[in-house]
Amino acid sequence: MAKYQFLTPEWVAAAKAIREEFEGESPAPAHSVRMNQIITEVPFGDTDVKAFMDTSDGALNLDLGELENPDLTVTVDYETAKAIIVDGNPQAGMQAFMAGKIKVQGDMTKMMALQAGGQDPVAAQVAERIQAITE
Numbered sequence: 001m002a003k004y005q006f007l008t009p010e011w012v013a014a015a016k017a018i019r020e021e022f023e024g025e026s027p028a029p030a031h032s033v034r035m036n037q038i039i040t041e042v043p044f045g046d047t048d049v050k051a052f053m054d055t056s057d058g059a060l061n062l063d064l065g066e067l068e069n070p071d072l073t074v075t076v077d078y079e080t081a082k083a084i085i086v087d088g089n090p091q092a093g094m095q096a097f098m099a100g101k102i103k104v105q106g107d108m109t110k111m112m113a114l115q116a117g118g119q120d121p122v123a124a125q126v127a128e129r130i131q132a133i134t135e
Helices: 009-021 078-085 090-098 108-116 121-132
Strands: 034-040 049-054 061-064 072-077 103-106
Touching (some): 009 121, 078 090
Parallel strands (some): 034 072
Antiparallel strands (some): 034 049, 049 061
């Protein structure tokens, strides 16, 4: 199985393909949120990586780019983003937030609501597959 560096265009394409394999199998997201993410200190390229998550239409939509009028914008360094997204380590996120390494602009209650729900079995399978493609 090919492995890719987290957040490179190749990784994003492979992760998107994995999510598409499971499309329609997960329950609708419990909360509606439109969140932009800015990942800093990326070890490739000269710019930050901008991505978004949007559940406002009842499905989980993740991609590169930015949403207009998001509920919140989260800025996080590359290593912390990888620990949260790929490793599924919520403690890394909490520690980084408490240390001031994660900045949140906008409605923080939306981010907290996302953390309150448990992970469904399909999301766990997707996460496991994405972890397997990541260097």
